[in-house]
Amino acid sequence: METKRKTNIAFILKEAGSQKYKMYLSVFFSVVSGLCKIFPYILLQVIIVELLSASPDKEKIQLYIFICFGTVGINILFLALGLAFSHIAAFSILFKIRENAIDHMGKLGLGFFQERSSGQIKKALDEDIEKLELFIAHQIPDLAESIITPLVVIIYLMQINFWLALILFIPFLLSLLLQAWIFKGYEETMTNYNQVLKIMYGTIVEYIHGMRVFKAFNLSATNFKKYTRTVDEYLKYWIKICDDTIKSYTIGLTIIDTSGLLLTIPVGGLLYLSGKLDFSGFVMFLLLSTVFLTAFLKILSMGGNLARLLTGADNIREMMEVPALTNGDEYLEDAIGEVAFQKVTFAYDEKNVLENLSFTLKPNTVTALVGPSGSGKTTVGMLLGRFWDISQGSITIDGKELQALALDSLMEKTAFVFQDVFMLNDTILNNIRLGMGKTEEEVFVACQKAQIHDFILTLPNGYGTVIGEKSGIKLSGGEKQRIAIARALLKDAQIVILDEVTAYSDIENEKNIQLALRNLLLNRTGLIIAHRLYTIQNVDQILVLDEGQLVEQGTHRELLAKEGLYQRLWQKGGKGA
Structure with a gap:
C-alpha cells in the first residue's frame, strides 16, 4: 500500500513537468510568508523587554512597531505570490493531465471502454483530476508552511526555555499517534469509497442514457431500484466514514487547540514564579505555544484529503498505464485494398x-x-x-x-x-x-x-x-x-x-x-x-x-x-x- 502511495505521488510530480518550478516557487513564498507571521511575535518580546526597562526608548519601540507593520505587508505579498504560483501550476498541470489522458485513451483498444462504464471514465477525467487542484494549489504550500513554521517557533522557544519548549511535544506526539490511529487502514476505506462512487457515477449515466425508456414506462429515479440502491450505498458508506473518524478527529483538534495553554500556564507560571523564566519569555510561551501546535492542524486535516486524493490519482494513473495499441512503422502508400x-x-x-x-x-x-x-x-x-x-x-x-x-x-x-x-x-x-x-x-x-x-x-x-x-x-x-x-x-x-x-x-x-x-x-x-x-x-x-x-x-x-x-x-x- 505504501508503494502505491509513493507511486501516485511520483505520478503527480512526473505529470507536473515544467510546472514543478512554479510549485517550488509557491513553496518558497509560502515558507517566507509563514516566517513573516512569526517575526512580529519575536519583535513583541523585544518591545515587552523595552517597556519593562527602567527608561523605555519610545523611538526604538515605534521602529519595532513599524517593522511589525512592514512584516505583515510582506506576509500578505508573499502569501499572494505563493497562492498565485501554486494555482497557476495546479491548473496547468490539470490541463496537461487531462490532455495526456484523452490522448492516451485515443490509443487504447475498445476493450478498455467496454470494461469501464462512461460514468467511471468521466469520474477519472473530471472529479479525480480536479482533486489534484486542491493538493497542488493549497496542500503542498500549506504542508511546507506547516513544517517550517512550528520548526522555527520551537527553536525560538527553546532559546527562551528548553524544558518548557520540550513539554509542548507531548500534545504534538499525542496528536500524531491519534492521527495514525484514525487513518489506520484509511486508504483501503478510500479505495472502497472510490469503488462505490464509480458504481454510482456509472448508474447515473446509465439512467440518463435510458431516460426515454424509463419515461415511457413511467419509471422515475426513485423507482429505478439500481439507481436508488447505489445512491443509498454511497450515502451509507460516507456516513460510516464520518462515524469512524469524527470522534477521534474531534479529540485530536481539542488536544491541538487547547493543550498549549493548558500546559504553558501552570508549568510556565511555576517557572516564572521561581525566577527561571522572565515575564517576556512567559508571554512568548503563552502566545507561541498555541501557534506551534495549531500549525499542525493543517497537517491533521490533510491526512484524509491526501488519502482521497491519492486514491483518485490511482484511478487516473491506472487508466494512463493501460498499454496502448502498438504503433507500427509501415505505411500503405498506394493501397489497393486486399x-x-x-x-x-x-x-x-x-x-x-x-x-x-x-x-x-x-x-x-x-x-x-x-x-x-x-x-x-x-x-x-x-x-x-x-x-x-x-x-x-x-x-x-x-x-x-x-x-x-x-x-x-x-x-x-x-x-x-x-x-x-x-x-x-x-x-x-x-x-x-x-x-x-x-x-x-x-x-x-x-x-x-x-x-x-x-x-x-x-x-x-x-x-x-x-x-x-x-x-x-x-x-x-x-x-x-x-x-x-x-x-x-x-x-x-x-x-x-x-x-x-x-x-x-x-x-x-x-x-x-x-x-x-x-x-x-x-x-x-x-x-x-x-x-x-x-x-x-x-x-x-x-x-x-x-x-x-x-x-x-x-x-x-x-x-x-x-x-x-x-x-x-x-x-x-x-x-x-
Whole structure:
C-alpha cells in the first residue's frame, strides 16, 4: 500500500513537468510568508523587554512597531505570490493531465471502454483530476508552511526555555499517534469509497442514457431500484466514514487547540514564579505555544484529503498505464485494398468470440458478413480497424500485417460507417468535415453523392445549420446515416466497413441510402455487416458466421442453393438476428 502511495505521488510530480518550478516557487513564498507571521511575535518580546526597562526608548519601540507593520505587508505579498504560483501550476498541470489522458485513451483498444462504464471514465477525467487542484494549489504550500513554521517557533522557544519548549511535544506526539490511529487502514476505506462512487457515477449515466425508456414506462429515479440502491450505498458508506473518524478527529483538534495553554500556564507560571523564566519569555510561551501546535492542524486535516486524493490519482494513473495499441512503422502508400484474415482467433474475457477465421476481401469487391446475433460479425469489422488486437493468426492489408502498420496510415486507408451515428453539437459542415481539412466544395460533392445535399439546403442555414442535442434541429436515423456516408466519401479511404447502415431508416431514406452506398463502394473494398439480408443480395460474396466461425461462403444464389444457415435466415424474412 505504501508503494502505491509513493507511486501516485511520483505520478503527480512526473505529470507536473515544467510546472514543478512554479510549485517550488509557491513553496518558497509560502515558507517566507509563514516566517513573516512569526517575526512580529519575536519583535513583541523585544518591545515587552523595552517597556519593562527602567527608561523605555519610545523611538526604538515605534521602529519595532513599524517593522511589525512592514512584516505583515510582506506576509500578505508573499502569501499572494505563493497562492498565485501554486494555482497557476495546479491548473496547468490539470490541463496537461487531462490532455495526456484523452490522448492516451485515443490509443487504447475498445476493450478498455467496454470494461469501464462512461460514468467511471468521466469520474477519472473530471472529479479525480480536479482533486489534484486542491493538493497542488493549497496542500503542498500549506504542508511546507506547516513544517517550517512550528520548526522555527520551537527553536525560538527553546532559546527562551528548553524544558518548557520540550513539554509542548507531548500534545504534538499525542496528536500524531491519534492521527495514525484514525487513518489506520484509511486508504483501503478510500479505495472502497472510490469503488462505490464509480458504481454510482456509472448508474447515473446509465439512467440518463435510458431516460426515454424509463419515461415511457413511467419509471422515475426513485423507482429505478439500481439507481436508488447505489445512491443509498454511497450515502451509507460516507456516513460510516464520518462515524469512524469524527470522534477521534474531534479529540485530536481539542488536544491541538487547547493543550498549549493548558500546559504553558501552570508549568510556565511555576517557572516564572521561581525566577527561571522572565515575564517576556512567559508571554512568548503563552502566545507561541498555541501557534506551534495549531500549525499542525493543517497537517491533521490533510491526512484524509491526501488519502482521497491519492486514491483518485490511482484511478487516473491506472487508466494512463493501460498499454496502448502498438504503433507500427509501415505505411500503405498506394493501397489497393486486399484484406486477408488468416486463422484469426479473438478472445474477450477469456472467451473466444472468433475462432480460426480465414477469408479474403478482394480489391474493388463488396463482401457481406451475416449470421445470428452474437456470431462475431461486428467484431470482424472492429478487428479490421484495429479497435482490438487479435489473439492468434494474422490480418493483412496488401500483404502487410495490421500490427506492423502505423496507426495513422491504417486509419487513413479505412473508413467506418456505424449503425449509431455520432453528431457533434456543431454545424452540419463541421460535422461532415470533422477536421479533415477539406474545402466546402469537396464537402458539397461528397454530400451530393451521399444523397443528402438537397436535404441540407432545406434547413434554415443550410450547411451552417447547427445540429445536436442543444440545437433544436433533430435529424432522422436515415439522414444521420447519409451524413455518415458523406464523411466516408470525403475521407476517400480504400477500405470501407459498414455496420448495417439501413437499420434505422424508413423506405424513402433507405432508397437514398442504397444510392449513396453505391457511390461510396464504387472501386473500393467494401465490408458490410448486414442484418437485413435483402440489402446485400447483389454483393460479390457473403460470409456466414455462426459462433465465431465461418460456416458458409458464396453469393446470394449459391448460399440459398446450399440450404444451410443462410437459407434459414433468409426464410425468417430476409433478416439476420
